[in-house]
Amino acid sequence: MHGWLEQVGQRGDSEQEERAAEKLMDLAREAEDAIETFVINSEKRRRWGVLHWTCWCCLE
Numbered sequence: 001m002h003g004w005l006e007q008v009g010q011r012g013d014s015e016q017e018e019r020a021a022e023k024l025m026d027l028a029r030e031a032e033d034a035i036e037t038f039v040i041n042s043e044k045r046r047r048w049g050v051l052h053w054t055c056w057c058c059l060e
Helices: 003-012 014-060
Strands: none
Touching: none
16 A cells, blocks of 8 residues: 555646645555554453453452
């Protein structure tokens, strides 16, 4: 996807196309950040669940 966005940015003949390419690149960065945040938070929740389950098993 990054390659495609770079091609769009390089192709910008007019000012309007350059702005559109810039907006696409910003949107792609935001989407990438959101995905990374989701994955990191999911991993933390999974780990906490394992720790939580382990603690309950230790109490019995």
